[in-house]
Amino acid sequence: MRKVLYPLAAAALFSAATTAHAKDESLVIGTNNWAENIAVANMWKLILENNYDYDVELSDVSKNALYSGLANGDFDISLEIWLPTTDAAYLEPYKDQLTVHEGWYEGTGLGLVVPSYVDIDSIPELKKNADTFEYQGSPTILGIDSGSSIAGLTNKAIDAYSLPLEQVNSSGPAMMAALDSAYQNEEPIVVTLWSPHWAFAEYDLKYLEDPKNVYGDNETIYWFSRQNFSDDDPWLTRVLNEWQMDDDSLGSLMADIEKAGDPVKGAKTWLEDNQALVDEWLEASE
Template sequence: MKKFSVTLLALGVMSAGNVSVADDKSLTIGTNNWAENIAVANMWKILLEEEHDYDIELSDVGKSVLYSGLASGDFDLSLEIWLPTTDAPFLEPYRDRIDVHDVWYRGTGLGLVVPSYADIDSIAELKEQAERYEYQGGPSILGIDSGAAIAGLTDDVISAYDLPFDQINSSGPAMMAALDGAYSREEPMVVTLWSPHWAFAEYDLKYLEDPKGIYGDNEDIYWMARPGLDEDDPWLTSVLNAWHMDDDSLGTLMARIEETGDPEEGARDWINDNRDLVDSWIDDASG
């Protein structure tokens, strides 16, 4: 991994003071395969490389590797940690060796999702309707990578609600392809999903109520970094702390990437269409 030089380059005095960035502007960003993570990682790769002369490597890894890699300095930063519940178990072993920075998205959702035409409203009702949700030979909940936090929480849900279901783990795209097929035939299907996600713009979906609260309350998304990044590159830290997105801005970014089928192309198009918002993050950091 390429690490920052600790030598800083003064860029000059601006209206709000001195702004400094690292001499060696090489960064490795740890990513995972969630749709919003892919979207914002490629957005920042393009912004930093094409407009601020950074050299960015995106490294797609599992959750456990991501956190251990940040703690050991193999990655410089990662753009997504859900707190206070979802990602807390991944952070806990490295709490003193990972710097959690500012919130950039508020009010996430997480849980079991069905098409709105499904005659069900609560996770508890799945037990009585199990036969309607058969997939590959038995009642099933379609999920993503088994190492994801939502997969572990879903195992807890199956146990807590005594559901006669198996969780089928695969990739996010594979799960969405199965949901798309069921939706087009207006068949029941239950999947693990989260907000923000482009699926809620493409399909009429609903979360099943979770009266036991296994999935927790709405959370916020922060970015995190290896220790010392704020000292090595205070300008970048300020920019990322100034970064904020909401359902509209993040949803349109993910939708553009899904439409183009290319994360970099979609992110670049979105940046061009949202120049005022993007510039505000840079201006806020500089000011």
């Protein structure tokens, strides 16, 4: 009898908790076009809309627009700020207008990345091997959009190491398409990448050593919000403060999205397989 009643009781408790926290309100999440940002934004959109009657809008903007928009109240929250180094310059002008909450991922990576078959191991080695990394006729570091933090740090790295390479900026998908093409043909290529990212599960890659520490040390990813958000929605603030992911959980989420070719479908698949983890975040906030 206990084996029959226990899951029913658990379901009833979950239903009661869901009803108790039903919000029936709108939430605007500011996003940017990083793989993990897209992944977790769609994950939370599904959790909140399917279980708590939120109406969640995802608004994809540039980094500069994200921070100014939060400061102006155009967005309620954003799920990704890297500190203490990578996003510090974006936060600085608005630090008195934004609230940085708890971290949800520790141990990020950031820098210049090459396939493991490439026979160099450090950024200084790029200087004497620049011609090896030609792209469309010029020694090139392939990057993402020019307004991103990693693009700015890469420009600093080019100066710090006096590299005779030019950073060519494009979208994340375009950069990954170039990496995939080079990798399939075992051609040399150097790109700007970060951890967490699904690419490290798909390809055998390595960070180039950064002896001048231009890209900084490992960091933590936090979520942040407009002022007074925690007063307006204390329950969701508690939930997000309990949220924790690691390489396995976040990597599998991004991999499901990449496999599905759609962030909503991929996030839905992941949630079906990882409900116990999500329940931990929700239950810890009670």
